[in-house]
Amino acid sequence: MSAQTVTCSTPRYMLQQDSQPIGPDIVQGLHGQSVLAIYGFSGKAAYDTFIANSEGDLRPYPVMKGYLSNHLANKDVETYIMILDAVGPVAESLDAAAFESVLDAQSKSKPHLVRDFQLTFIAASHAYSVEGQ
Secondary structure, three states: OOOOOOEEEOOOEEEEEOOEEOOOOEEEOHHHOOEEEEEEEOOHHHHHHHHHOOOOOEEEEEOOHHHHHHHHHOOOOOEEEEEEOOOOOOOOEEEEEEHHHHHHHHHOOOOEEEOOEEEEEEOOOOEEEEEEO
């Protein structure tokens, strides 16, 4: 993977279905670590694009600092990431940021953050592998 720095808009919303945040399936985490991924969106336009390519009753919900912090305190999963402005539930690659990066960008009111991870779709498993920046 390239060492190129990629800047993305800071997510303000996360995607929910049945009142639960959702994200893509992960088949292989970074260095074999367990990964929890949820979809995040910087605004309505990015969310609308995703919804146009999706099925189901999906809703945006403001990114809650408490939600992110509580998950980081929970050590059941080794890596927590937020997918950044995905165009749909299936894409060749996705950009993502660590929950810590999202919290930092939000607490400092930064409009952008640097991508921490890139996810690559694996068609055979219909899931993603995660690579670090």
